[in-house]
Amino acid sequence: MEAVKPKRRTRIQIEKRELILEAALEVFSTHGFRGSTIDQIAEAAGMSKPNLLYYFRGKEDIHTTLMQRLLDTWLAPLRELDDIGDPMTELRSYIRRKLEMARDYPRESRLFANEILQGAPRIMPMIEGELKTLVDEKTQIIRGWMRAGKIARTDPYHLIFSIWATTQHYADFDVQVRAVLGPDRGGEGRFEDAARFLEQLFMEGLKPKG
Amino acid sequence: MEAVKPKRRTRIQIEKRELILEAALEVFSTHGFRGSTIDQIAEAAGMSKPNLLYYFRGKEDIHTTLMQRLLDTWLAPLRELDDIGDPMTELRSYIRRKLEMARDYPRESRLFANEILQGAPRIMPMIEGELKTLVDEKTQIIRGWMRAGKIARTDPYHLIFSIWATTQHYADFDVQVRAVLGPDRGGEGRFEDAARFLEQLFMEGLKPKG
DNA sequence: GCATTTTTTGACCGATTGGACAAACGTTAG
DNA sequence: CTAACGTTTGTCCAATCGGTCAAAAAATGC
Structure with a gap:
């Protein structure tokens, strides 16, 4: 090498x-x-x-340079998810940070979505490498929380997928969200509404069963 | 006219x-x-x-014809959501149907996602018209369930968004889902795993508070 | 079978695309 | 000042694009 x-x-x-x-x-x-x-x-x-x-060197060169940088910032919130805090609080923070990224960096989210949608032809190695490794690592932490009875037992991979999906939706499908909410509810407040909803959904959905 | x-x-x-x-x-x-x-x-x-x-007549003509047809099938599951059944069962069926569509019609999902991602330049009228009308209508039903204490009080619009986001994720981000799950867990079983997870998440998350 | 209509094709067109290149222009160190 | 190096530009090119058109081929109605 x-x-x-x-x-x-x-x-x-x-x-x-x-x-x-x-x-x-x-x-x-x-x-x-x-x-x-x-x-x-x-x-x-x-x-x-x-x-x-x-x-x-060319169009491709610009794009790959952009994607390489992007992935780092994009995965930062997940990197921060760690063992030391209270599980519920950690997950809540992760969701909040992810939603803030959708709000503050919608272009990055859409760039990523565009690439994945088309089969990730230019960033497959990063997905199978860096991204997969990180997710594998974090699902282990989540599994630990489940074993300890701190959160409900469920599939940690699909939990992460659902957090990604719900938060990034507000960046990727922004025009649809705004159109459906209409002029009165589609303003800046939509992110706070979304935050409240997602917090409730995931916190209740993951409450450990007595 | x-x-x-x-x-x-x-x-x-x-x-x-x-x-x-x-x-x-x-x-x-x-x-x-x-x-x-x-x-x-x-x-x-x-x-x-x-x-x-x-x-x-041209490329545009093919695309609009395709989109017009698509929207009907795409919104069919939401149309079926109605007042007569048990609220929790109705929502569970809706989620299941939506996930089945992501599994059976991933191309339709991606076509739609592609269009929205780029600002819906060719289908904005359908979003603001047909789609918004239907969502407005169904949120009223959901609100009714909340008032009746059948499901937890929360934002019905964001509830629908989160169902869309989580289910369509398995079509739109398919390559990523498969890459992260790996060869052993990324097979056909991934949809059943997803169904189990989403059912748990939404059913627990929406359980009415005693 | 034959005339009419529908379908298919090959050749072509102007516009746009990603990219190459050499010449011109700026900047800076000695 | 000037030689060397870094930067910018105008011009050009081959490939690809969406789309046209007239003529050939196939299907259809009588």
């Missing part, structure tokens, strides 16, 4: 690459990979297409 | 249009609208591009 090249970067390169990735996040998350064009990204980043291609 | 033209169709037209829609469902659901090409659809339908365009 060879170490990754150090890749000396100038100040301008660092700044411009950052600018491009921010623009690409905006474009990719709203149109998907194939639906986005380099021109769109270049324009959003305020530069010409050839100029953008001076900083990245 | 003018009635839609009767549009006399020959036997061949009916058959071929069906063939094309089936092929288009396959292609659109895996690559999204912009990611799919007419050539791909034509090949999947076993005909040439000009031949396909003899039956549909």
Whole structure:
């Protein structure tokens, strides 16, 4: 195994690459990979297409760079889930943090959803590697809580899936959520309503059986 | 308001249009609208591009036809949710039916998800109309159950969202679910495991408070 | 069988796409 | 100042895209 090249970067390169990735996040998350064009990204980043291609080898390169960074931030809340706190409180915090991410980083959520929806053609290794390892690890912790009678016995994998699904729904299906709630209830308050609902659902649903 | 033209169709037209829609469902659901090409659809339908365009005016036409049909089948389980049965049983059946649809019609789910993810540019009217109306109607029924003390008091809109999110997750994020569960647990049994988990979560979560 | 209508095809078109490239322009160290 | 290096741009290209069209082929009605 060879170490990754150090890749000396100038100040301008660092700044411009950052600018491009921010623009690409905006474009990719709203149109998907194939639906986005380099021109769109270049324009959003305020530069010409050839100029953008001076900083990245190509469209694919931008996308993979973006996805690699994304996964880290995206899995951060799950990483924080640990053994030392009270199980119910830990899970409640996890749900809250996940919902906050859906609220504050909807583009990241949609970018990820777009990729998975289409069969994860470009990030399958990360799913089978990093992500699976982390989930396997955390389900063990959850299983421990169940054995200790701290939370109801159930399938820890599907528990995690359901937390992912319910929270990310508010980012990925945002337009539908807003349309269904209507103008009066679809405002910013929808996230607090969602938080209250999900907290109740999961806390009651996971209460250990006497 | 003018009635839609009767549009006399020959036997061949009916058959071929069906063939094309089936092929288009396959292609659109895996690559999204912009990611799919007419050539791909034509090949999947076993005909040439000009031949396909003899039956549909264009790419957009195929997509909207597909979406219009889809929404009906897609909302069918929610339509069945009614007042006459036992509330808990009704909700349990709804969840089960929804999960069965994710299992049996994953392409339809992904097609829908793709469209919503990108801001529902082509089906917004259906969301704000048909879908919203139905949800408004059903939340009233659910609210009635809550007032009658049959299920726990909570937000009926977010309850429906969470059922949609958790069930459709198994279609939309299928590759991720399978990758995380691994080869041993990611087989066909995953849907039964999911059904058991979701049933427990929602039934316990919605149990009326004594 | 024959005329009419429906279906299928190959060739083609303009627009857009991802990307290459060399020349021009800026910046900076000596 | 100037040579070396980093950055930006205009122009170009081949491939692919959605869609057209006229003519050939097949099906249909009489």
